[in-house]
Amino acid sequence: MHKQKLSVLVLGYGAREHALAWKIAQSPHIGRIFVAPGNAGTAEIATNVPISDEDVPGLVTFARQNKIDLTVVGTNDPLAFGVVDAFQAAGLAIFGPRQAAARLEYSKAFAKRFMQRHNIPSPRFATFHNYDEAMAYLDGLPHGRLVVKISGLGKMGLGVTVCDTKAQAKAALHSYMVHKLLGDAAAQTVIIEERLSGPELSMFALSDGKTAVPLFPVRDHKRIFDGDNGPNTGGMGAFAPVPNLPANLEAEVMQTIIQPTIDGMAAEGNPYVGVLFAGLMLTEQGVQVLEFNCRFGNPETLVLMALLQSDLVEVMLACIQGKLTPAHVQISNGAAAAVMMASPSYPAESFPTGLPISGTKLAQALPGVNLFHHGTKRENGRLLTSRGRVLAVTGTAATLGCALKQAYRGVAHIQFAGAQYRRDIGGGVPQLPRRPILGWYEKPMRMRSVLNEIEVTAV
Structure with missing residues (x-):
């Protein structure tokens, strides 16, 4: 496809960007990978660049000076700040929607009115200033x-x-x-919306501005505690395939939601290029859109990249060049599950950082296990926590049950003081790790999992 090796820049700092860089590194077309600003995990497979993903002029300058062939936007803020517009104006290839198209995420009021105009199913609402x-x-x-x-x-x-x-x-x-x-x-601006009921689902699709091609549905876990209790977080885990979905659901979502969105954006003069992430609820009245995101989700991306068989670089270039076809996207028949480990007190605004992390090499050595860093840094040779969500362990296997077991086996090896994670991602697994994380509990206690009750004893 390319005679010369390509240089790629990934924008972001978390597990999503680590997973994207990991997948990009598998492409035979790639020479160098940079991540701005990255973390301790991305530093193992790419070169971290000390530029904020919100510093659009600085990123453009870096991309020009280092002859970057492809930039991939991971986080949402750069899209809202117009990073794609700036890169395109500089003649640089970048994967993601332009600022006007990204309003589907950074302006919920715009998104609600857009869906209303194009008859895309969504909860009834009122907007107030x-x-x-x-x-x-x-x-x-x-x-x-x-x-x-x-x-x-x-x-x-x-x-x-x-x-x-x-x-x-x-x-x-x-x-x-x-x-x-x-x-x-x-x-x-605040929106008051009717509250629907039903299971939630994340649906991802790729677009070149005209054609939309599905990836696959993923289910994530937003709340901090088992049983979907406690406050919302950025995401504590995800898995795919999602059991017990209607056989025609993906086709229905593409026909009634994804493709009409791509068509509507094009008709309004804002062609949508990139990945479109629809947060859905399956109600008795049919599938409804709760929100749109204009980039890959986190932690859903870990599952997506684990099961995507295609060359991600080729897929992204096809989107940018307006040449995307269904043949570009090949998905594994297996399963994947990601479990996020978080700092104590997360998602409160204040939580400790700089906690030493151990056991990552043991977890990474397990078959079918990948470790993606979200909030880590390395100082004086030590791996330390740096954010609320710290590490995500992904298991990949032939079945969801086996993928979950692998992920939790990896989690059992990793230790940092006060670590917390959910034990019921994907419904939980029958045999959870018997040895808890150091610092998790100060005294013996009991906790209930979705499938059975287990005794948890401090070590």
């Missing part, structure tokens, strides 16, 4: 089973409040619009 008007609207509703959202980008699962009562909805409005929990910009 004024706190008093939003409160008056709430008072006129018959109940408080609602979802309150900021229109802009949230952080660590914040920015979306699922409410059971009007009091909860009013508190959320006050937090966003008066207290300005997420800043002045987030306080400007």
Whole structure:
């Protein structure tokens, strides 16, 4: 395909970017890989660049100076800041949607109106720029089973409040619009949406601006504790394939949601190029869109990359060049599961960092196990924690049950003080690791898994 080896730049710092770099490195077309800013894990397979993924001018300068052939956007903020527009203006190839198309993610108000215009199924909603008007609207509703959202980008699962009562909805409005929990910009526009019920699903598809090709559905776990309890996080685990889905679901989603979105964006003069991530809910009335993301998800990307058999570089270039076909995307028949390990106190705003991590080499040596770093750094030869979510262990096998077992076997080897992770990703596994992580518990206690009750004793 290419006579010369390509240089690739990945934008981001987390497990998603580590997984993308890992998959890109498997391409025979690749010579050098850079990650900006990266982490301790990406440094093992690529060259980390000390430039923030939000520093658009700095990234363009670096790409020019280092003759980068392909840039891959991992995180959402650079898209909102127009990184794709800037790279294209500089004549540089980049995988991701332009700023106007990325409004599907960074402006929920735009996305809701877009779906309304193009008859894409989504919960009913009302948009407000004024706190008093939003409160008056709430008072006129018959109940408080609602979802309150900021229109802009949230952080660590914040920015979306699922409410059971009007009091909860009013508190959320006050937090966003008066207290300005997420800043002045987030306080400007809030959406009040009907609350649906049903299982959630993440659907990923690739687009070259005209053609959309599905990857596959993935299910993730957003809440911090087992049984989907506790506050939302950036994601504590993911798995695929998702059991018990209707046989025609993927085709239905492509026909009623993904392709109409690509067609609608093109018709409005904003062709969508990149990966489109639809957060869906399977309701009794059919599939509904909860939100769009305009980049790969985290931790879903770990599962996607584990099961994608195609050359990711070739796929991305086909999207950029407007030549994407279904033949570009080949998926394994196996299964994959990712388990995220997090710092103590996460997802609270304050949590300890700089905690020593051990056992990663033992976990990585297990068959079918890959370790992707999210919040790690290396100082004086030691691997340390640096963010709320720290490491993700991915298991790949012929069946979901075996993939889960492999992932949890890898988790059992990794230790850092106060580590927390969910034990029921994918429904859990019958035989969980018997030895807990050091520092997890200060005294013996009991906890219930989805499938059985196990005794957990501190070491």
